[in-house]
Amino acid sequence: MINETLQHPRNTSVRPTSSEKIQTVTAITFTRSVLEAEGPIVVEFMSYGCAHCREIEPVLEQVAKMVEPREKIFRVNIAVEQELAASYQIQGTPTLVMFLNHNEVGRVEGPSPAVSSVLTAVTQPFESQSETK
Amino acid sequence: MMQKQPKPILLFNDECAVCRHIGHWVQRSAQGKSDETSIIVQPIGDDPEKLRSLNPDLDIWDAYETIHILMPDRSMRLGGEAVAEVLRDLPNTKWFAGSFAISIFGFRPFQVMLNVAYAILADVRPLFGCESCGKPRVWLRPVEWLTKWAKTLFGERPHPSAHFSSLSAASRGR
Numbered sequence: 001m002i003n004e005t006l007q008h009p010r011n012t013s014v015r016p017t018s019s020e021k022i023q024t025v026t027a028i029t030f031t032r033s034v035l036e037a038e039g040p041i042v043v044e045f046m047s048y049g050c051a052h053c054r055e056i057e058p059v060l061e062q063v064a065k066m067v068e069p070r071e072k073i074f075r076v077n078i079a080v081e082q083e084l085a086a087s088y089q090i091q092g093t094p095t096l097v098m099f100l101n102h103n104e105v106g107r108v109e110g111p112s113p114a115v116s117s118v119l120t121a122v123t124q125p126f127e128s129q130s131e132t133k
Numbered sequence: 134m135m136q137k138q139p140k141p142i143l144l145f146n147d148e149c150a151v152c153r154h155i156g157h158w159v160q161r162s163a164q165g166k167s168d169e170t171s172i173i174v175q176p177i178g179d180d181p182e183k184l185r186s187l188n189p190d191l192d193i194w195d196a197y198e199t200i201h202i203l204m205p206d207r208s209m210r211l212g213g214e215a216v217a218e219v220l221r222d223l224p225n226t227k228w229f230a231g232s233f234a235i236s237i238f239g240f241r242p243f244q245v246m247l248n249v250a251y252a253i254l255a256d257v258r259p260l261f262g263c264e265s266c267g268k269p270r271v272w273l274r275p276v277e278w279l280t281k282w283a284k285t286l287f288g289e290r291p292h293p294s295a296h297f298s299s300l301s302a303a304s305r306g307r
Contacts, residue, residue: 048179048193049148051267052296057194078300079179092292092299110297 021064025074027084033074034099040071040126041099047079050093055113063118071122098125105129140173142187142203143219144196147176149263151254152200162223172202172222198267199255212255213248268295 022044025033034041044060046053064073078085078093088097091109096118098106106125111117145156160174177184181193188203195201202215210218220230232243258266260276269277281291292299 047148047298048181049146049177049197050298051197052298054194054197054267055296077179090300092297094297110292110294112294112296 021061021068022073022075025076027081030076030081030084035102037072037099038101042071042073042122043097043099044073044075045078045085045088045090045093045095045097046075047077047093049079052110052113053094056094056111056118059113059115059118062115063122066115066119067122071126073122096121098122100126100129139205140171141205141218141222142173142175143215144175144177144184144201144203146197146263146266147178149258149266151258151261151263159219159223162225165224171224172219200251213244213251216251217244217247 023033025043034043044053044056048054060073067073076084078090088104094110096108096111097104106128108121111121143156143159145159146152147156156174156176159172160170163170163172163174165171177193177196184191184193184196188207188209191201191203191209199211200215202210202218204210204218217230217233220226220233223230233241233247235241235243255266256270256273259269260273260280285291
């Protein structure tokens, strides 16, 4: 239960909003940052009003630190980027879509908000791609 | 840059039907018969930076989690304290809202009751289809399971992940 009056600046370090590791991409920057980029890219389609996205945010932030610099993780706010979400047939949030060299190689809908599950979700599709080569 | 804020701003979760109804009720009540409003009511929205321009300490995730009211003196009130502030600002309710400030040896019985009422309301919101309000608390899980089971009888298939908000469900809440 949260009932308080905030008179002074609050320490918001527990749940970072302006992520250091995860940058927000828009429809304008999506092509350059995701589709034209080399190497493994993960895009989290999310919404700030989604409680599950709120739960997964610190976990994904932690995973982003673990997988860099091999992988980059971006965020797309589907409440703003509705056309982009529709073009990738996003059914809900959070959805993690994995891209490798311009192509989608996997996606996970609603991963469990645990570091191990998210880490598996964002690494396995790329590992299976390299195994098939 | 901080915007000038002459009146309290109530932020509500526009993706939650219960919160939206309450927000609209507050808006109507604050307006009264005159054009002058005692409180500004606005949805939280999707832009973290826009919220930070209202108050640098305002976190968009926190705003969706708990009701926030931004005061003209740049302080923020949350949860039951925010509800008390709203009731103090509305013409129809301010006559009894003074009771929340009554303190007996530092204990505010009416405010505590309001806090509990707010906590219960916040807990039951997911049962009314608010996917943005998170998972129902443990004491409400049996009701959640029953609701899900009842929905399957009408042909609705739940998503296999319990950590997923489907867009179709979100749009139904509107």
